[in-house]
Amino acid sequence: MGIVNGALANGKTALVQAFAEHAAESGAAVLSATASTELAFPLGVVEQLFQECEKCDDDIARTIESYVGPAPPTGAHDDAPGRVGQVTVSLLRTLSEALLDLAGRQPVIIVVDDASLADVPSLQCLLHLVRRLRSSALMLVLVERDNGPMLPRRFQAELLRLLNYRQITLGALSPTGVAAWLESTLGTPVEHAFTAAAQELTGGNPLLLSAVIDDQRSSRGRPGAGHAYMRAMLDLLYRGGVTLSRVADALAVLGDPASISLLSRSTDTDEAAAARAVEVMGAAGLLTDSGRFRHGAMRRAILDGMAPDARRGLHARAARLLHEDGAAPSAVAAHVLASDDIPQWSIPVLHLAARQAMTEGDTDSAIDYLRRAYDACSDAGQRAALAALLISAQWPKNPAAAVHVYLPELFSALQDGLLKQEHSVQTFNHLLWHGRTAEVATTMGAENGRMPNLDDTDLWLPYVYPGLFEGVRGDRAERPSASLAGSTVPVWAPQRQAATAMGEMLRGMGSEESLAKAEQLLLGTRLSDITLLPTTAALVTMLWGGRLDTVASWCDMVLRDPAITRMPMWQAIFTCVRGTVHYLRGELADAERCTRGALTLVSPECWGVAVGMPLAFLVLAATAMGKYELARIYLHTHVPDAMFQTLCGPYYLSARGQFHLSVGRYGAALSDFLACGEALTRWGFDNPEILPWRSQAAQAYLCVGDADRAGVLVRDQLDLVRPDQTRAHAATLRLHAASHEGEKKANLLRKAASYFERSGDALELAYTLADLSHAHTALGLHDQADTAARQALQLADQCGAVPLKTALLATITQSAPMLPSAFTACDSEKLAALSNAERRVALLAAQGFANREIADELFITVSTVEQHLTRVYRKLSVKRRSELEARFRTSVLVRND
Incomplete structure (x- = not known):
């Protein structure tokens, strides 16, 4: 007597069939039956057995037919009182005697597949027979159904009393077994990697292994989850029954390993049944030891096979249950979105999940959560908070689109006092970025008592938006440092550190300590939407201080991060900064590439008032390369009027003036340079190291023949510039040389060249050497003139400065003064x-x-x-x-x- 059991599709039936075939070949009579479809028919299993028995008496069939009794209802395995009496002693004796008589003539093997589904009368007959197996050549082999009901307890108890009772449990194939199976099936040795991949996909389940081989034969590649594999997996779930399928559906919807309690509540089943279903799926190779589906394709196939309404319903139930269990907001939010129903209780959850996603850099999920919550929200204050977060989440991708949709509502909420401190600051920053200065000025000047503290905005306003600060803060605009000194932002905060260093540089008070503050911020601050402004300010401060290598290395590191590609606005900002470094080094082609790229990654509209920076350095690079038509095109790009109230305005004016100067429009150039200087002087940022507007304006005066005014500007700049301000000192000395002759001029140019070489500015060094060549020619030092001209030519060629290169080529070719x-x-x-x-x-x-x-x-x-x-x-x-x-x-x- 034996019972064979094991996991789903682990080869139980195949083993018993092989045994039966061997027994038949050895002369035994094999009687077999399958109980899977016979539950409702009394003696259905016994009838199948005797239909297999050709040597049994014909009276057996009549005896079975004459048996009269009601068909047992579904669930007939209950050991209910009176059920045993349905089978008469006469019937039991007749059937058992027929089988024992057959066993007296030859060995008899009785095989019942899916025995746990057999009808009760048949089980009673088999139990009556089992009690008489000791003295007969008869063997009973029962195959238990996968994940089905157990055999009745009384039947099991009787079996355990038998001395010849054996139970055979089939487990999954071991790695060695998988290798042997594969070699036997394929008829050729199999590589270890192939075996390992097959083991990983199937967990040693023979049915899944057969499917993997079928897929491999059709694809001729490594083992993978193909069509046959998916069909086999779904077949396993079907064999497991309704409960197992429901638990599998819930597990696929939940996505991660779920507790038995959660699976039970998700499927309205008791915990024991849910636990048994998980155990069966694990034993069958569908789940890993951690409770995950063995392959992601399994989960996708189950989800795809579910009716859409059923799938959405499971997601809705999962969201509610996870929320009740205190699960992470992101886990709940994913199910809320998948359910296509946004109940009001879920809006705060989506809000929290969006914040978490933004912290982790997953802006796509954050935007998705916020949009759905925003659309479903009916509370004005909560809706405004969601709009504020939506702008922050979308800003790195497309600032203009976010602002057009949500900023008007946010501004109204701000005026109505519906925004919290954090969201008020965010709203102000977005208004400032997009040049909505009228709204900012109106609100900052409001006296309705509803305005929150904008200390963080006030901290930056004097430096990044000095024109607006001047207009809305009155006499405070005369002392930008007053905002910093009176700020309640902690001195150790990145915002305070960056603003301090930036303010010192702008006011011409920059020092090694200022640069150390900026560098420390770069090295010690994690880049986020909150730290973006102080980080950018620190980079600009380092640029002003000549720390080009540090800025370049930091930008290169950030731009190599794959995460930055998901945030085009951030990528554009740091690409622009990198292009500025290229320009300051005289690397014109790279400067043009970067600044053009910064305007390609996002539209000029997305840049808001900051558009002046990429435009300025693109125009400067194009002008220096002789690409005047390109410079003209970019100068026709629309810029907001509010840009001229920011630090970007003077840079733009300086670049436009340089273009006008280069194409001979000296009056327009002079106007731009003087406007640049007027703004910087009014704001208290008259630092030649930042923008040497006096030397630029002096150059324009020289071109129109006004040497006196040029000289005044040069002398004023000489008074302002400090010896440690390398670039400004070099530019001033070079222009100062224009008003001298002879050896004095040459000496000034040599000193200027030395400073430019120290600063690493190859382009300005090339122009200075060209001037020095001219000075040497005037002194009759033609060899020195030729040497300086050739050095200038080499640098001009290296920089890509075509106009300078053309002029130098002509000079050197003629070999004339x-x-x-x-x-x-x-x-x-x-x-x-x-x-x-x-x-x-x-x-x-x-x-x-x-x-x-x-x-x-x-x-x-x-x-x-x-x-x-x-x-x-x-x-x-x-x-x-x-x-x-x-x-x-x-x-x-x-x-x-």
Whole structure:
């Protein structure tokens, strides 16, 4: 007597069938029955057994047919009183005697598959027979149903009393067993990696292993979760019955390993049944030891197979139960969203989940939570708080879109006093970013008593928005430091540290200590929406202090982080800062690439009032490279009027003025430079190291022939600049040299070149060396002039400064002293328009070579020379060859950015 049991599809039936076939081949009579569909028919299993028995008396069939009794109801395995009496002693004796008689003639093997589903009368007959097995050649093998009801307790008790009773429990295949099975099935040795992958996918379940092999044969790849694997998995769940399927559905919806209590409540089943279902799925290889589905595709297949309403209902129930159990807001929120129903109790949960997601950098989930909560919320104050968070969450991706949708409502809530302190500050910051200065001024000047403390905003306002601060804070605008001194923000807070360092640099009081504060903030502050402003301020402070290497390394590190790609606005900001470093080093092509990229990652509208920074450095880089048309295009980009109330305004004016100066619009350039200086002076930020507007304006005065005013500005800047302000000192010395002659001029330019070399500004060094070459020529030091010109040429080529390179090439090719005439940007633009071939022909023509000589020198035809010259005359607006010499005997006078 034996019972075979084990996990779902672990080969019980296959084992018993193999045993039965072996017994039959050995001469035994094998009688088999399957009880899975016979529960409602009395003696259904016994009838199947005797249908298999050809040697049994024909009276057996009539005896079974003559048995009269009501069909037992569903659940017939209960040991209810009176049930045993349904089978008569005569019937039991007749059936058992027939089987024992057969066993007297040959061994008899009785096999009942899914025995726990057998009808009660059949079980009574089998139990009557079991009691007589000692003296007969008869064996009874029962196969228990996977995850089905147990055999009746009385039947089990009788079996345990038998001396020849054996129970065989089949477990999953071990790794060694999996390897042997695979080799037997495939007929070839299997690599260890293949076996390990199969073991991982199946847990040693033979049915799943067969499916994996089927998928592998069709794909000819490594074992994976293909169609056959999914079908086998669903088949296992179907075999397990209704309870197991319901628990599997709940487990798939919950997503993570769930407690038995949670599974029980989710499926309205008792905990014992839920625990048994989890145990069965684990034994069958569907779940790992931690309670997760063995492969993600299993969960997806179960979810896809559920009716949409049923799936949403399970998610809704899971959300409520998890919330009652005190689960994390993010866990509850995911189910709330999946249920497609946002009850009012879930809105605070979604709010908390969004905050948590934002902290973890998962802005997509945060936005999803907040949008659904916002749409379902009916409370005005709560709705405003959600709108504030929505803007903060969407800002790194698309500031303009977020503001257009939610900012008007937020402003109204702010005026009505519905916003908390945190959300009020956020609202103010967004209003400021997008240049909504009228709303800011109105609210900050309100006397309705509803305004919260905006100390954090006040901390920054004098430095990043000095024009607005000047307008709304009255006499306080005369002393920006008063805001910092009176702030209640702790001195150790990143905001306070960054504002302190930035303010010191702007007021010309910057020191090594200021830079140390900024660097410490960069190294010790985690980047977030709260620390973005102080971090950016620290970077700008480091730029002003000449710490270009530190800024570049920090930006490169942040931009390599994959998480930054999910926040285009942040990525654009740090790309712009990186482009600024490139420009200050004279790396014009990289500067153009970065600043153009900063305006491509997000639209100019998204930049708000800060758009002036990427535009300024893109215009500067394009101008220095001779790409004047590109500079014109970007100068036509719309900028908010409020930008000129921020620090970005002077930078934009300075860059626009430099463009005007380069293309010969000296009056427009002078106007921009003076406007830049007027704003910086009024705000108390007249620091030449930040923006040397006096030297720029002096250069414009020189171009219009007003040397006196240029000299005044240069002397004023000499009084302001400190020796440790390397770039400003160099720029001032170089411009100061323009008002001197002879050795004095050369000495000033040498000193300026030394400062520019120390600061790492290759572009300004190239212009200074070009001026030095001119000074040496005036002194008759032609060798030194040629050396300086060639050094300048090398740097100009390295920087990509085409106008400067063109002028220097002409000077070096002629090997003649440079004339002290100003090289206008108009000349530069026209020379840059020449092709390489046209420039070579023009240079030789300017030196007096005849057309035939030029043709011989360049190995081209005379006709080609004539064609090139025709185009050169047109592009340079000259009419005769003698005018070419004047065009190509010019040099760069003074230039400063």
